[in-house]
Amino acid sequence: VFPILSGSDRIVGFFEWTPENPGRLMLSRTGPALAFGFLFASILVALLLYRLWRSSSALEAGRLAAQHQANHDALTGLANRARFDEILGRTMMARRPYDQGVALLMLDLDRFKQVNDTLGHQSGDDLIRAVGQRLKALIGPHDTLARLGGDEFGIIHFSKGGLADHLALSEHIINAVGKPFEIFGNEAFVGVSIGIVVIGESDADRREITRMADIALYEAKSSGRNRAIVYEETMDELLQNRHTIEAELREALRRTDQLSVAFQPLFSRETDTVRGAEALVRWTHPRLGRVSPANFIPIAETTGLIEAIGEFVLRRACELGARHPGRTIAVNISPAQLRNPNFAERLFDL
Template sequence: MLYWSARISDESAKHSQHMLIKGAVQLSQDYLSKQQTGVVIWEDAYHIVNAAEPDESWIYANMTHWLFQNHGFTKSVLIGRDFQVQNIYAYNHSNRWMTQDLLDDLSPAVAKVRARYITSFQRTPSGLFRYTPKNHEAQRSIAETGVVSVNGDPYLFSAAAIVPRVLSITQERVPPVTLVSLAPLRGGKLKDISEMSHLDGFVLADTQSDRSGVGQYQLRSPRGKNVGIIAWQTYLPGSQMLDRIHPFLAFAAFMIAAVVIAVTVFTRQMTKRLAKSESQAVHTARHDALSGLPNRTRFHALLNDTLEQSFEDGTNTAVVYIDLDHFKDINDTLGHSAGDKVIVAVGQRLRRVIPESGIVARISGDEFAMVIKDCKSDEWLEYILDQVQDEIGRPIMIGQRELFASLSMGTAIAPRDGNDPDELLRKADIALYDAKANGRSRRSFFEPNMEQQVQSKDKLSRELRRALNNDELDLAYQPQSDTDARQIVSVEALARWTKADGTIVSPSVFIPVAEESGLINDLGLWILNKACAKAHDWPGMVVSVNVSPNQFKHPRFVEKVLAILSANNLPPQRLEIEVTESVFAGRNDSVLKALRRLKNLGVKVALDDFGSGYSSLSYLRRFPFDTLKIDRDFVSDMNGNPEAEAILVSIIQLGKALGMTVVAEGIETVEQFRFLQAHECHRLQGYFISRPLNENDLTTFLDTFQYVGSAGFDAKTGYPPRLAKG
């Protein structure tokens, strides 16, 4: 009975250790998949890798190299929709690691990813396909993980479909581009598995050995090929116990009962130890390492359980999506260490201020989510959210420095807004977007019209992209005269969009949509190219083009501007780039470098809407602009207002003192025109001079203007009159 008990104990220990290794390997693979999520669920990545000519430098900088720098993926490969390798980035500067055998070994995992992606589309009544992942995959990547051999060395891999974050609709289902990222098992990953399992003598071997006391876990590729062996020194409590009592067996037969009890207790302790290690591993997989709060996966499971319980009880449950306002500024100015401390402090305060039955989770980055159970009314919930904002608004001490944080919150309530966890999270996110769009540091409750607005913006974005691809947009040009109104010295190019059905879309509507959807770069370059092409029709005049702050974030913006000037054979001195103060947000030195490069090449740079921001003078000190455009609000407020007139005169004198050309826009009355003329404002722009005109009307206007000379202007028609009126 003693030997039998020892053998059973050893076998149980071996089995427990084997399962522990298996679980640790699986947890490591799952973690690789989570590390990939940031680059595979991303609109920019989806559109770039699916482009006719993918931008390989962008893919390298923002996907493969980023994964290497941040998560240790030493090898990455893009597998296209036709199951062909598109790009390989191997950080040992050799592409020979991707062999046909390796690709064949990876193909079952890639095929599963492609199949799961295809089956995630459901046909809608209109005949289109809606992207509706199963098993809540919209909240995480569609990925398969495993182990393969690369040149004889075992590598962990994660193969994930590159998909957009926003719900998409398409005419036909096509396979996705798949990103396969590999990390070597030897080194850090093997050490992590060893630490999770708490086993001794942990090594990675190529072949199997039958040595006594050595546990072995066989690693197999998706094709079932042997990749390697994880071996460790087995802990055999039964054998150790027998070794200790052998000398005394003949003299201690009467101690058998006590020994059996000892074995039982010892085995139980070992089981508890293994169970504790497994519990710690499970906790790590379900919780955020920084804040200790539940992560996205755990939060989704808790939310699902809560909704089921609230449905049975007939109570209301609130789902709150939270985003820290301007958190990036903290990381940029004080470093990521300070940002991490802010995240921890915010998580602790959220946990402390909500009801005890509530749930708080960290979703990602600076995003949190809460579940508040048994909501008695909207007013009661507003009171709770007021307490949350007040608590977060208290200063956070980072060393000797006080930091102040604020939250934007979006709320959806079950069952009023639905009972499905994914649906509630989506609607809470829509409400959060509304809160941020209306000034941040506030909260919004989901309303049906918010969803309509999101869908409307998505539709408008797709229509704008189609109109841009089909060259269906137009430009209007608003003239600027000199001080004496003797000649037109410049025109400002303005985008106009009239749909095929005759509907006119205001720039104030489609420009923000272009900013949000990432179309602003293409739209801005289209406007710049067309304006430069038409500039030859009006020789001697400067053409002004507004440039969005997002355009300056493009690493090759300056080169694209120069290419457009060269293609249209336009001297740089005839182009004026108009920027607003927002282009300097975040104190990005790359923006200043781009502006200086353009200015040094001869392109004029104008500061638009001067005076509308709180730090205009600091921008004049940081960058020597060629032109200063006075915000139209100062001109519209000047009529009979001594303070407004004094400010206008001061701005004109300031611009002259700094050697800049001063432009006043928004001139609508003869009194405004004469006042600015009396104070020698260099250039004048507004409806009093002329409304924005199309190409043909502008040519007619210029011919008439040159014929009349300094006769003055008719504010109704926008054209100069035939007779001067003084």
């Protein structure tokens, strides 16, 4: 209550004011609705954040899965060629000169095609997986194992023992892979050839190191398979010679003036007379001169040219036999020719 005064300071009345708080009244009326709305909004935001988290997790899982697929072989789960090349490149960047502790091993299965053709592609896939598991059990914790494609594997091997340890690992691999594999109730047997390059001994880049390992692998397969060969610089010259002989041999098969057949007489001990002849292929090159069969026949067998050469020799032998009926004409047949299912038919066509 406030008094009202006149000009002479006499009280002429009183002013009474009862204060009201509309905000408090409005808050009391709208408070429950606001609290419910805030709670609803909080729940909605929480749901949105949860869905965003799930979407982000799914995207991250998808990214990791895609990255894994891009870097790993779908059949074996091992690193693929792209991942292997990446690790090999990093390893070579960190290598120390003349360090024999790191080596690249290139592996190729022997007789895998026969197993694949005999037991089927599913059995071939199971065999590849089983080989990968055996190899994985042999390597060290810092080593890298990859399936490079088909029946080819690669290993980056770290060792304190140098070349001796690399060779020891190769021996263990040959022994392990040489044991039988149980595939769908059948026993499958394969071997493995290995090419080895000690990385620290060369200043070559990744591609060159891989090429060297491939050359050593080729040498291992050419030397009888199921063995390990360490790369040497002289192998480059041998490989170049093989390529030269292969190219020139292809050209000789297209011509008629280089390949010929010599007939070595076969004598009968009982009658001391000639009873026939053995047909022997001969190659006279205009630049290389007389090329020994010991040099070009193995190359012809590995490149598939042996069938054309064998047919050429058989044709000449048949011609000689037709001119001398009753005589024995002997012809050397390559195992590669016998593996051709059409060999008998082509022989009778001659």
